[in-house]
Amino acid sequence: xxxxxxxxxxxxxxxxxxxxxxxxxxxxxxxxxxxxxxxxxxxxxxxxxxxxxxxxxxxxxxxxxxxxxxxxxxxxxxxxxxxxxxxxxxxxxxxxxxxxxxxxxxxxxxxxxxxxxxxxxxxxxxxxxxxxxxxxxxxxxxxxxxxxxxxxxxxxxxxxxxxxxxxxxxxxxxxxxxxxxxxxxx
Amino acid sequence: xxxxxxxxxxxxxxxxxxxxxxxxxxxxxxxxxxxxxxxxxxxxxxxxxxxxxxxxxxxxxxxxxxxxxxxxxxxxxxxxxxxxxxxxxxxxxxxxxxxxxxxxxxxxxxxxxxxxxxxxxxxxxxxxxxxxxxxxxxxxxxxxxxxxxxxxxxxxxxxxxxxxxxxxxxxxxxxxxxxxxxxxxxxxxxxxxxxxxxxxxxxxxxxxxxxxxxxxxxxxxxxxxxxxxxxxxxxxxxxxxxxxxxxxxxxxxxxxxxxxxxxxxxxxxxxxxxxxxxxxxxxxxxxxxxxxxxxxxxxxxxxxxxxxxxxxxxxxxxxxxxxxxxxxxxxxxxxxxxxxxxxxxxxxxxxxxxxxxxxxxxxxxxxxxxxxxxxxxxxxxxxxxxxxxxxxxxxxxxxxxxxxxxxxxxxxxxxxxxxxxxxxxxxxxxxxxxxxxxxxxxxxxxxxxxxxxxxxxxxxxxxxxxxxxxxxxxxxxxxxxxxxxxxxxxxxxxxxxxxxxxxxxxxxxxxxxxxxxxxxxxxxxxxxxxxxxxxxxxxxxxxxxxxxxxxxxxxxxxxxxxxxxxxxxxxxxxxxxxxxxxxxxxxxxxxxxxxxxxxxxxxxxxxxxxxxxxxxxxxxxxxxxxxxxxxxxxxxxxxxxxx
Numbered sequence: 001x002x003x004x005x006x007x008x009x010x011x012x013x014x015x016x017x018x019x020x021x022x023x024x025x026x027x028x029x030x031x032x033x034x035x036x037x038x039x040x041x042x043x044x045x046x047x048x049x050x051x052x053x054x055x056x057x058x059x060x061x062x063x064x065x066x067x068x069x070x071x072x073x074x075x076x077x078x079x080x081x082x083x084x085x086x087x088x089x090x091x092x093x094x095x096x097x098x099x100x101x102x103x104x105x106x107x108x109x110x111x112x113x114x115x116x117x118x119x120x121x122x123x124x125x126x127x128x129x130x131x132x133x134x135x136x137x138x139x140x141x142x143x144x145x146x147x148x149x150x151x152x153x154x155x156x157x158x159x160x161x162x163x164x165x166x167x168x169x170x171x172x173x174x175x176x177x178x179x180x181x182x183x184x185x186x
Numbered sequence: 187x188x189x190x191x192x193x194x195x196x197x198x199x200x201x202x203x204x205x206x207x208x209x210x211x212x213x214x215x216x217x218x219x220x221x222x223x224x225x226x227x228x229x230x231x232x233x234x235x236x237x238x239x240x241x242x243x244x245x246x247x248x249x250x251x252x253x254x255x256x257x258x259x260x261x262x263x264x265x266x267x268x269x270x271x272x273x274x275x276x277x278x279x280x281x282x283x284x285x286x287x288x289x290x291x292x293x294x295x296x297x298x299x300x301x302x303x304x305x306x307x308x309x310x311x312x313x314x315x316x317x318x319x320x321x322x323x324x325x326x327x328x329x330x331x332x333x334x335x336x337x338x339x340x341x342x343x344x345x346x347x348x349x350x351x352x353x354x355x356x357x358x359x360x361x362x363x364x365x366x367x368x369x370x371x372x373x374x375x376x377x378x379x380x381x382x383x384x385x386x387x388x389x390x391x392x393x394x395x396x397x398x399x400x401x402x403x404x405x406x407x408x409x410x411x412x413x414x415x416x417x418x419x420x421x422x423x424x425x426x427x428x429x430x431x432x433x434x435x436x437x438x439x440x441x442x443x444x445x446x447x448x449x450x451x452x453x454x455x456x457x458x459x460x461x462x463x464x465x466x467x468x469x470x471x472x473x474x475x476x477x478x479x480x481x482x483x484x485x486x487x488x489x490x491x492x493x494x495x496x497x498x499x500x501x502x503x504x505x506x507x508x509x510x511x512x513x514x515x516x517x518x519x520x521x522x523x524x525x526x527x528x529x530x531x532x533x534x535x536x537x538x539x540x541x542x543x544x545x546x547x548x549x550x551x552x553x554x555x556x557x558x559x560x561x562x563x564x565x566x567x568x569x570x571x572x573x574x575x576x577x578x579x580x581x582x583x584x585x586x587x588x589x590x591x592x593x594x595x596x597x598x599x600x601x602x603x604x605x606x607x608x609x610x611x612x613x614x615x616x617x618x619x620x621x622x623x624x625x626x627x628x629x630x631x632x633x634x635x636x637x638x639x640x641x642x643x644x645x646x647x648x649x650x651x652x653x654x655x656x657x658x659x660x661x662x663x664x665x666x667x668x669x670x671x672x673x674x675x676x677x678x679x680x681x682x683x684x685x686x687x688x689x690x691x692x693x694x695x696x697x698x699x700x701x702x703x704x705x706x707x708x709x710x711x712x713x714x715x716x717x718x719x720x721x722x723x724x725x726x727x728x729x730x731x732x733x734x735x736x737x738x739x740x741x742x743x744x745x746x747x748x749x750x751x752x753x754x755x756x757x758x759x760x761x762x763x764x765x766x767x768x769x770x771x772x773x774x775x776x777x778x779x780x781x782x783x784x785x786x787x788x789x790x791x792x793x794x795x796x797x798x799x800x801x802x803x804x805x806x807x808x809x810x811x812x813x814x815x816x817x818x819x820x821x822x823x824x825x826x827x828x829x
Contacts, residue, residue, distance in 0.1 A: 002344045007373040008404050008407050008475060009475070015251070020376065023254075023307055149441075157307050
């Protein structure tokens, strides 16, 4: 027998299998889709930033950090592309955020800031990289917060889990980068 | 399960931790070179199967209402992306089913449409048992089975009440269920909650009255800030009026506008943050509707500085090591009230807690492990002297038993409890390499109460069910297994075993996608018929696996014979002595009372054998000495009963 309880104190009723498996109300919303599209652009820039690192830093722990960010973000990009595709949504081009006039997602570097990072070397680069990446990650936290603050958004189980994970992972990386920055500033 | 995955930790492994030769996932000593689990045929209902020393006795598909009719096996899990060589471009996806579909196309036509409902809406999760009943948690509610005949479970009811993960515990006529997703509704509705802040949203623990099994009623619902990813029932022998629940929430902290006092801030910014604690809920047994949070202990704090974030801060442990999560909540806690201890698997740490006052758990020890990504669950040995911690590397959604994956990553770590501290002994990982289409990592299991040994049955998602002996915790050995091929020939579909638990003679296993399997152990060189039978005799009236109780065995020859088999296997008993014990036990089983002819002679024989065994024990060491003493005790007990 298929039944559905009510709120505490309320009666339990029978329910049809069709209604029990009707997830139409918890499907992705327009905000969810925009979140995923925006996050792809956001992650893509993180990869552009880490690509600068190899020829500009002297620190092994910076290389490791960059490697970790590359791996996690490219993995997440794949996940987001897949999520959008299976829902018949537009998958943004990885370089779409280069378009002039395109709005930057929170925490993203402007083209001028990107150029400044590109021009830096050694210790100065490390410092600017960490400061920029902390800001960049912080922007991702803002995006997650905005998602969960929008009516109906973040409900669909897969995006709920994904956004929760982005939140947890980026907080850890922010903590680590903050500690590294302190070390450099000493 | 952590969804969708702790994705990057694992990839770092490949980057900075080249696999150590000889330590990768490959046929090891406990599995033969040609392990039958390698290369099994894929399939949802017709996958290839491999078993050793155990057999499948029943399999039940999920009932209507608990799977998506359009995609019964579940949707495809996106593959992981290899690291981009230039670090700037994500690689092209290589799957060919990715053609963008028309969102208005009729259901069931395009792949995209078939995948609309992620399987995590309908995944089977944890199990709980009471008498002849089995409760199966599911992200969409729970189901109840009659298991009076373990080999023929009967579905009694399917209860729709979505919210995930659906972790279940049972206490008398109360069923407790974990809810964490933002779609959860107070009224068990399937429609989610549209508003960001709403009194209709439910995240926390639900309490159902199951007096009417066909129509369980929700009697209480305790809201928590982070919802309930898992929970643990805690009983207190000195407080029979209440039961307690430790809630582990791993989800996003909700707004204080929705639930007063919730704060997701860093503890430096907000000392009242909802992070860095667990929720302790008190349920008055006679008035469950008055259940409430009674404490949020800061069990991760640093006693010297007072910092709430006093344990692992996240990150790796040096070159070549795993990246462990930050410790800011537990993922799961296992309690053992009879000995006043709990073991917490808490992100970046394994904890040992003193729970003699269950409302105020006190941390006794916290350990880290260089191979652990995510401390996930804990299981005490039957006597509480050891703890098996699991590492859910890859979050459960990823293949982590591939040939290249290290045997110490995504594994169990075994600890000895010495002077109320945890001391590392060894690792165990299901040894058969699995394909990249099978999500696989250590997951939930329980102790099989074979007297004289430490044996555990454990779920490994699509890595199957593995039974291992850790009587010597520095050298655990697999002794039985069951496995199926991947759910699909082409894609990774989230599936496999969430939990595999021993309950009164059978192993019940909840399969995320396929349903319920019941398995039984078959005698082998590793485990005798007497040992299996003795484990069955250690029967319990209920089982919530995260609430462990002291195991006792009845006065039965089978229990003595189980010890004899063990001592014979390890050559710690003379064959003549073993024969004498078997003969004497046969004689005593024919005697009904002390007045019966020959009773006095048997008693004398038992006493003599017991004395000899005790003498043998003094000359022996380790587990064999303990087995000799335990065997002597069973014989003396039989003698006493006959006097």
